[in-house]
Amino acid sequence: MAEVLVYVDHVDGAVRKPTLELLTLARRIGEPVAVALGSGAAGTAGVLAEHGAVRVLTAEAPEFADYLVVPKVDALQAAFDAVSPAAVLVPSSAEGKEIAARLAVRIGSGIITDAVDLEAGELGPVATQSAFAASFTTKSRVSRGIPVITVKPNSAPVEPAPAAGAVETLAVSFSAQATGTKVLSRTPRESTGRPELTEAAIVVSGGRGVNGAENFGLIEALADSLGAAVGASRAAVDAGWYPHSNQVGQTGKSVSPQLYIASGISGAIQHRAGMQTSKTIVAINKDAEAPIFDLVDYGIVGDLFQVVPQLTEEVNSRKG
Amino acid sequence: MSLRIVVCVKYVPDATGDRHFADDLTLDREDVDGLLSELDEYAVEQALQIADEADDAEITVVTVGPEDAKDALRKALSMGADKAVHVEDDGLHGTDVIGTSLVLAKAVEKTGYDLVICGMASTDAAMGVLPAVLAERLGVPQVTLLSEVKVEGGTVTGRRDGDSASEQLQASLPAVVSVTDQSGEARYPSFKGIMAAKKKPVQSLDLEDLEIDADEVGLAGAWTAVDSAAQRPARTAGTIVKDEGEGGKQLAEFLAGQKFI
Ligand SMILES: Cc1cc2nc3c(=O)[nH]c(=O)nc-3n(C[C@H](O)[C@H](O)[C@H](O)COP(=O)(O)OP(=O)(O)OC[C@H]3O[C@@H](n4cnc5c(N)ncnc54)[C@H](O)[C@@H]3O)c2cc1C
Ligand SMILES: Nc1ncnc2c1ncn2[C@@H]1O[C@H](COP(=O)(O)O)[C@@H](O)[C@H]1O
Numbered sequence: 001m002a003e004v005l006v007y008v009d010h011v012d013g014a015v016r017k018p019t020l021e022l023l024t025l026a027r028r029i030g031e032p033v034a035v036a037l038g039s040g041a042a043g044t045a046g047v048l049a050e051h052g053a054v055r056v057l058t059a060e061a062p063e064f065a066d067y068l069v070v071p072k073v074d075a076l077q078a079a080f081d082a083v084s085p086a087a088v089l090v091p092s093s094a095e096g097k098e099i100a101a102r103l104a105v106r107i108g109s110g111i112i113t114d115a116v117d118l119e120a121g122e123l124g125p126v127a128t129q130s131a132f133a134a135s136f137t138t139k140s141r142v143s144r145g146i147p148v149i150t151v152k153p154n155s156a157p158v159e160p161a162p163a164a165g166a167v168e169t170l171a172v173s174f175s176a177q178a179t180g181t182k183v184l185s186r187t188p189r190e191s192t193g194r195p196e197l198t199e200a201a202i203v204v205s206g207g208r209g210v211n212g213a214e215n216f217g218l219i220e221a222l223a224d225s226l227g228a229a230v231g232a233s234r235a236a237v238d239a240g241w242y243p244h245s246n247q248v249g250q251t252g253k254s255v256s257p258q259l260y261i262a263s264g265i266s267g268a269i270q271h272r273a274g275m276q277t278s279k280t281i282v283a284i285n286k287d288a289e290a291p292i293f294d295l296v297d298y299g300i301v302g303d304l305f306q307v308v309p310q311l312t313e314e315v316n317s318r319k320g
Numbered sequence: 321m322s323l324r325i326v327v328c329v330k331y332v333p334d335a336t337g338d339r340h341f342a343d344d345l346t347l348d349r350e351d352v353d354g355l356l357s358e359l360d361e362y363a364v365e366q367a368l369q370i371a372d373e374a375d376d377a378e379i380t381v382v383t384v385g386p387e388d389a390k391d392a393l394r395k396a397l398s399m400g401a402d403k404a405v406h407v408e409d410d411g412l413h414g415t416d417v418i419g420t421s422l423v424l425a426k427a428v429e430k431t432g433y434d435l436v437i438c439g440m441a442s443t444d445a446a447m448g449v450l451p452a453v454l455a456e457r458l459g460v461p462q463v464t465l466l467s468e469v470k471v472e473g474g475t476v477t478g479r480r481d482g483d484s485a486s487e488q489l490q491a492s493l494p495a496v497v498s499v500t501d502q503s504g505e506a507r508y509p510s511f512k513g514i515m516a517a518k519k520k521p522v523q524s525l526d527l528e529d530l531e532i533d534a535d536e537v538g539l540a541g542a543w544t545a546v547d548s549a550a551q552r553p554a555r556t557a558g559t560i561v562k563d564e565g566e567g568g569k570q571l572a573e574f575l576a577g578q579k580f581i
Binding site for chain 1: 335336339340341345359416417418421440441443444446447448449450452453455456457459460461462463464465467477480481482483484485486487488489490491492495500501502542543544545546547548549550551552555558559560561562563565566567568569570571572574575576578580581
């Protein structure tokens with residue numbers, strides 16, 4: 001059976017959920033061979049094996065952390081040359097997409113980004129994507145070269161599928177470009193204890209209607225009652241009420257949770273672009289004409305300062 | 321020596337219009353007004369600020385696109401760029417990112433550059449990968465997705481707010497940079513700027529000028545194929561309730577019914 005290269009997104013050996021989803025998709029096409037780079041890489045093998053990786057290629061070198069993107073491209077290319085896979089799958093993070101695209105050019109292949117589903121097809125893997133702020137769904141293929149495809153979080157279930165997961169060290173020789181962009185310093189994002197925005201099953205977002213940083217406590221309380229991540233519209237971020245890393249939309253994060261709750265958000269096209277594929281959408285807005293109501297499964301026309309605390313209290317009391 | 325800045329700008333259909341696909345499954349440009357991608361305005365703005373700080377700088381805006389894409393160049397010129405290059409060729413219709421990056425790389429090389437500045441992503445295709453690919457093709461450092469950028473003495477530095485950390489980056493020129501919409505509001509063209517833009521030079525280049533074979537670009541030369549495009553079915557109309565004092569409770573009831581609580 002053909003092998004499929006899967007790029008592993010991990011933090012010091014802790015594999016992030018989108019990579020496990022990728023393994024589910026990779027198994028539809030062939031046998032997953034994982035590539036884990038950087039500090040802690042070997043530590044990823046256990047969990048990758050549990051989810052279907054037949055082999056785990058690892059490389060640890062200071063270059064992966066000290067320079068931007070290119071060392072990882074060099075390593076992925078080395079893995080590509082070693083494995084001769086039928087396809088290369090990479091998580092659709094900002095960095096993942098850059099790595100994948102540079103690899104595609106190097107190996108003379110086409111690239112598809114931000115797939116939301118993947119199936120085996122007669123002419124190679126078929127990727128489902130959403131286009132134009134998710135108003136269209138397309139099916140596409142890489143028609144030249146070995147397909148390189150990046151896949152968005154929440155595109156497939158995580159499934160246990162025990163496999164050998166034999167760890168092999170990958171030999172990487174870095175290109176002249178590898179040390180071109182130096183990472184002078186890195187400030188990790190402070191953990192809030194809440195789920196990662198792009199991976200969360202539930203996202204609770206606030207917009208301009210929240211009317212002040214201090215009021216975001218209401219949104220956070222609702223999120224915590226549901227075990228959800230917190231999102232924000234660009235208007236709320238631009239006003240300085242919530243960090244940019246929580247922005248949902250075209251220039252923020254793209255989320256696709258089971259449940260999305262928008263409070264005080266009008267539903268501009270750029271916001272919809274980042275949340276329209278959510279399974280269930282709920283909105284609270286005092287303006288019955290707000291475009292967000294076109295998307296909702298359930299909407300409350302009302303003042304969020306009344307509705308949100310009442311909802312939070314009700315959720316907490318139902319949980320007992 | 322003058323600092324040669326090249327800004328890559330894309331002409332895109334208005335996102336607030338009714339965008340759809342043409343019969344050949346490429347972007348339909350007929351029915352929706354086009355404009356300079358809003359995210360590329362940030363790239364033009366940073367170019368203008370970097371040029372202001374430099375002793376001597378020249379800003380060239382480059383686009384690969386159909387005839388109407390001149391509008392995008394004019395807008396960038398009216399914001400203050402000095403000159404423009406328009407790569408236009410019937411053979412380009414349907415080119416994907418691999419092809420576009422090839423064309424842009426040749427155009428940028430022909431123009432001559434110390435610094436290339438791109439937007440973070442185009443507002444239509446929104447792949448956000450072209451700057452990285454361009455750097456790969458040009459063989460120069462990639463310093464992308466910057467929320468803050470500074471050029472000083474042949475070095476570019478900037479802040480990249482990544483998925484799990486914020487990074488401070490540094491590279492020597494020549495380099496390819498992309499900037500996010502956090503990098504600073506783009507200026508509006510002044511009346512004087514709009515008038516001046518009319519006299520600024522716009523050079524037209526075709527595939528032959530760039531020595532690119534027709535089979536490397538266009539729909540036939542594309543590296544990816546779109547097999548189908550379907551309009552997402554309109555979401556079934558949801559329940560909308562006016563809050564009469566029990567809205568939060570009603571919503572909780574709905575969420576419990578959906579097993580979220
Ligand atoms: C290139 C570009 C990229 C962009 N990227 C993004 C992006 O990534 N994400 C994003 O979100 N936006 C983005 N935008 C901005 C987008 O166009 C909108 O401006 C933004 O989404 C509006 O945010 P909002 O809905 O919070 O604010 P508004 O549109 O002002 O809506 C606020 C809503 O709150 C309601 N409200 C007010 N008070 C209350 C109350 N007490 N109770 C209940 N409801 C109340 C109002 O009725 C209104 O509907 C982008 C724009 C551009 C041009
Ligand atoms: N056809 C084009 N002409 C000029 N620049 C482009 C073109 N397409 C993309 N770009 C540049 O590349 C950036 C990212 O584009 P993309 O990878 O398509 O999201 C844009 O913000 C532009 O700066």
